[in-house]
Amino acid sequence: MRKTLSILILLLILSCDKSKNKTIDYGAFEITVPRSWSEYEIKGIDSYVSGLITDRNDTLIFDLGAYSPDLTRNPELLVFEESEYAELTTEQKEKLKGKKHLIVADFTSADYEPKNYLKYEFELDSIDCFQAKFIQPKIKGFGASGIYIDSLKGGGMNSNKIRLSFYGNDLADSTQADFFKALKNIRFKEYCE
Template sequence: MKYVFMLLLLTLLVNCSQKKTQNLSFNNFDIEVEGEWKKLKLQGVDSDVGGFITENNDTVSFDYGPYSNSLEEDIVIFERKFLKEIIKEHPETDTSKMVIVSDLSKVNQEDFKINKKHYEKISGYNAKIVSPKRSGEGITGVYFDSLGASSLGKIKFTLYGQNLNFKNQKELLNAIRTIKFKK
């Protein structure tokens, strides 16, 4: 009886730890996602665009084409002395989201970025993976700079979500590593 109970408990634990995944197939790639994410159809002009909706109703979008977002985070930092001149010329300037420092030469721009990035090979291509330094604030996604060429230029690919909670961020990062491009 003791062994039967242990066997039942072990079976229950194994079944609970297995995550439900599904394969989503799009025109140019396949991806494996955890949970019940739903495909989202969007209309693009010169790119294949679309996405999916997570279980928490967050949107993850993709763009396969020549104008895909590189997921670069541009931070503009102003020295206080130059900002005074700008405001003097343009008093309506909104400074609420500006980074203002006293000495620009002593500043590392990376310290002000909300996302971090690293590079991996996925589906045989170099990929830039971006994720927030703090969950819930920033972009979680991937960017491929060159998947081929078209009459409009290099084919690029971006897939990303914004301000995802920790669970969706982790699931998206796992899914990104399963991307398989169709030839």
């Protein structure tokens, strides 16, 4: 009787233990995210666009198509004209304190080396069968975090490449960590066969 009771209690505990994650199927790929995150639908014009809403109400958007953006191609700088800096929120200005940035009177007359003030850094890693750029702001929580994959199919300069970008803006450290973990586990259903 004790053995049967122990087995029943164990089965009850196991059946109540729900996974902290869920898998969302976007057709071309699947991603496993925290259960508290929800899908976010967006209408794209020339690509498949959709996304997620995190438990902190951050919006994470992906763009799957020929024109998906790579943040490292048109680098943003941590250089601000005085008027632009004045429009930043108090929170944004706090994040900049003690970090390498520059405030200038006028972009056209300022003398600085742009490569010293890049807003983003990236590293290459793999996702499923592809090489991806994992991109994050140099100042945590001050810019976009996510991935860019240059070509899921196609090749050559004038081909019909399919690219993927998936970004969220101004993410907290814990949200960015969960997001990168989810991105690392993307499974491409039709591209990696």
